[in-house]
Amino acid sequence: MTTDSARARPTKPTVVLWDWLRQNLFNTWYNAIISVVIAFLLYQLLSNLLGWLLTTQGWIAVLTNIRLLFVGRYPPDQVWRVEVVVALIALLTGLSGGVWKGIVRNLATGFGLILFVLSLIAFTFPNDGFNPMIAAPIFLLGSSALLALGIWGGSRIAERLRIPLIISWVLLYPIGILIIRGGVGLPVVETNLWGGLLLTLILSSSGIILSFPLGVLLALGRRSDLPIVKGFCIAYIELIRGIPLVTVLFMAQLMLPLFLPDQVRIDSVVRAMVAVTLFSAAYLAENVRGGLQSLPRGQAEAARALGLNSVQTTLLITLPQALRAIIPVLVGQFISLFKDTSLVVIVGLIDLLGIARTIYSQAEWKDFTGGVWRETLFVVAVIYWIFSFTMSRTSKKIEEKMSVGYR
Amino acid sequence: MADQTNQEPIIICEGVNKWYGEFHALRDVSIRVRRGEVVVICGPSGSGKSTFIRTINRLEEHQQGTIIVDGIEMTNDIRNIDAIRRETGMVFQQFNLFPHLTVMQNITLAPIWVRKKTRKESDAKAKELLERVGIVEQAQKFPGQLSGGQQQRVAIARALAMEPRIMLFDEPTSALDPEMVKEVLDVMKELARGGITMLCVTHEMGFAREVADRIVFMDHGQIVEEGNPEQIFSAPQHERTKLFLSQIL
Numbered sequence: 006m007t008t009d010s011a012r013a014r015p016t017k018p019t020v021v022l023w024d025w026l027r028q029n030l031f032n033t034w035y036n037a038i039i040s041v042v043i044a045f046l047l048y049q050l051l052s053n054l055l056g057w058l059l060t061t062q063g064w065i066a067v068l069t070n071i072r073l074l075f076v077g078r079y080p081p082d083q084v085w086r087v088e089v090v091v092a093l094i095a096l097l098t099g100l101s102g103g104v105w106k107g108i109v110r111n112l113a114t115g116f117g118l119i120l121f122v123l124s125l126i127a128f129t130f131p132n133d134g135f136n137p138m139i140a141a142p143i144f145l146l147g148s149s150a151l152l153a154l155g156i157w158g159g160s161r162i163a164e165r166l167r168i169p170l171i172i173s174w175v176l177l178y179p180i181g182i183l184i185i186r187g188g189v190g191l192p193v194v195e196t197n198l199w200g201g202l203l204l205t206l207i208l209s210s211s212g213i214i215l216s217f218p219l220g221v222l223l224a225l226g227r228r229s230d231l232p233i234v235k236g237f238c239i240a241y242i243e244l245i246r247g248i249p250l251v252t253v254l255f256m257a258q259l260m261l262p263l264f265l266p267d268q269v270r271i272d273s274v275v276r277a278m279v280a281v282t283l284f285s286a287a288y289l290a291e292n293v294r295g296g297l298q299s300l301p302r303g304q305a306e307a308a309r310a311l312g313l314n315s316v317q318t319t320l321l322i323t324l325p326q327a328l329r330a331i332i333p334v335l336v337g338q339f340i341s342l343f344k345d346t347s348l349v350v351i352v353g354l355i356d357l358l359g360i361a362r363t364i365y366s367q368a369e370w371k372d373f374t375g376g377v378w379r380e381t382l383f384v385v386a387v388i389y390w391i392f393s394f395t396m397s398r399t400s401k402k403i404e405e406k407m408s409v410g411y412r
Numbered sequence: 413m414a415d416q417t418n419q420e421p422i423i424i425c426e427g428v429n430k431w432y433g434e435f436h437a438l439r440d441v442s443i444r445v446r447r448g449e450v451v452v453i454c455g456p457s458g459s460g461k462s463t464f465i466r467t468i469n470r471l472e473e474h475q476q477g478t479i480i481v482d483g484i485e486m487t488n489d490i491r492n493i494d495a496i497r498r499e500t501g502m503v504f505q506q507f508n509l510f511p512h513l514t515v516m517q518n519i520t521l522a523p524i525w526v527r528k529k530t531r532k533e534s535d536a537k538a539k540e541l542l543e544r545v546g547i548v549e550q551a552q553k554f555p556g557q558l559s560g561g562q563q564q565r566v567a568i569a570r571a572l573a574m575e576p577r578i579m580l581f582d583e584p585t586s587a588l589d590p591e592m593v594k595e596v597l598d599v600m601k602e603l604a605r606g607g608i609t610m611l612c613v614t615h616e617m618g619f620a621r622e623v624a625d626r627i628v629f630m631d632h633g634q635i636v637e638e639g640n641p642e643q644i645f646s647a648p649q650h651e652r653t654k655l656f657l658s659q660i661l
Contacts, residue, residue, distance in 0.1 A: 301506070301508075303504055303506050303508035304508060304510065306471050306504070306508065307502075307504060307508035307509075307510070307567075308510075309471065309497065310469055310471060310497060310500075310501075310502040310571075311497070311501075311521070311522035311526065311570070311571070311574060312494060312497040312498040312522055312526040312574060313521075313522060313525060313526060314490075314494060317525050317526075321521065321525065322510055325512055326510075326511065326512050329512060
């Protein structure tokens with residue numbers, strides 16, 4: 006009786022908890038044993054984990070070094086520049102959320118919430134003993150307010166904002182880098198001082214932004230009729246795919262200077278960017294090629310029969326469909342690129358993971374019972390997870406949205 | 413319909429040959445199509461009729477012989493090929509609509525990018541064409557939301573939007589459910605009566621009998637027999653034609 010009504014109205018299960026337990030977990034004697042054992046293990050795991058999370062004193066290491074975690078050895082009196090860039094991103098994200106609604110607004114809301122929660126946390130730890138970022142709580146709260154303002158303003162004048170916003174996003178990367186590095190009127194902060202989350206985000210966003218067009222070009226080149234272009238693309242892709250990222254990073258650090266004149270000195274962050282980009286582009290090219298090959302031949306034929314030339318056919322017909330088909334694969338690749346940037350530690354750059362190691366090996370935690378490496382690594386893992394999870398959820402939402410009307 | 417005045421031909425094919433590796437797909441195909449003529453090409457599968465119609469807009473390359481379309485000779489020069497493609501519309505067996513674009517965008521794409529027309533102009537023209545093929549209410553949908561018959565009618569409208577002088581149909585009804593064949597054939601009949609030059613590969617003999625000026629029968633990559641519908645249907649000359657017609661009718 007109960008099951009029947011449950012089947013008829015699946016949204017309102019009328020099955021009581023005990024019935025559900027008996028039907029699913031304790032229906033036979035061996036299932037009952039397995040259930041009990043698993044429940045016990047789960048209880049042990051969760052209670053120990055929660056106990057540790059709530060009682061450990063090691064968080065103090067993370068809190069004391071919060072600035073280090075976020076920006077590395079970036080000079081404290083210049084950190085406001087990073088804050089300006091974050092505030093800019095918050096404003097642009099907010100405006101975009103207001104203009105485009107849907108997925109973009111969800112992203113903006115999520116970002117705003119994180120900023121807001123961080124500001125609350127920062128407020129509860131004012132400058133007493135610890136040394137958080139200068140004026141961090143106010144900056145964080147301000148950014149989230151800016152973001153909210155952006156959503157509100159963006160939705161009011163959506164029509165006029167679209168094109169300026171797209172241009173702003175395109176300009177954000179160079180301008181952001183310029184503000185962080187300095188030069189024009191601002192004191193230069195050498196890239197060897199960049200570190201922590203800042204470095205991780207700069208490396209991975211550069212990798213994603215730069216490797217995307219490069220990868221698409223390589224994929225198109227590999228399908229080209231011109232033998233030299235095709236040969237070059239195949240050789241490049243197969244060479245890079247045949248060696249590990251660590252090797253590419255080392256090559257960029259050690260071999261690149263050999264090929265360049267003595268006067269040209271490229272700093273190691275740029276070299277790492279180049280390495281990550283070149284590496285990622287080869288894999289991206291193969292993914293894009295897969296997408297292009299999955300299209301029926303008739304698509305290109307129909308476009309050519311209509312009189313579109315080959316460039317138009319590629320840009321208007323085949324490439325958009327191919328990219329749409331490989332969104333999940335692309336995002337998967339971007340997620341792994343984001344995490345792979347932690348390998349730059351071995352060429353002497355101190356990214357998010359590198360800074361974690363710096364923090365837990367500081368002398369002041371030497372006498373701390375059990376050390377503070379668990380807490381530090383836990384926080385770093387949470388940060389990595391937030392970014393990766395956001396990317397993967399967003400890709401899923403984009404997929405869902407695009408499949409509407411597609412079938 | 414059956415205009416017997418001697419006009420200059422719009423399509424001239426002379427001794428066209430094509431090989432796929434060792435396989436001789438087209439053997440010395442020669443045909444002249446007059447302006448406004450409706451030619452139906454039929455024959456058993458594998459007879460080269462689709463290959464032939466696809467050589468006319470260079471979706472297949474021919475290796476020997478000449479093809480001249482509307483005074484432009486088909487050479488390896490991409491400009492000539494593009495010029496010919498602008499004059500010829502093609503409708504495929506598998507529709508080949510662009511699934512990421514709406515019906516409206518499918519139709520206006522080529523006029524905007526190839527003919528350099530304004531969006532407003534092309535939209536108006538697309539509306540008119542959709543009315544003509546009877547599905548103006550589907551303009552904002554995506555191809556995947558339409559039935560096969562509707563998709564094929566959109567494909568016809570898309571080809572017509574370029575205002576071609578010649579329409580090539582490559583088995584336009586073969587992938588359709590039987591109940592949708594008629595709606596597509598009706599559109600094609602209306603087109604044929606409108607005076608456009610049509611080359612049509614099809615097995616729809618009723619359609620051929622009704623609107624064709626000429627029927628061309630192909631087998632093994634060559635033209636076996638051609639003539640007006642009465643000739644072909646009532647008194648086929650060639651054994652192969654007789655056999656084929658007896659199987660299909």
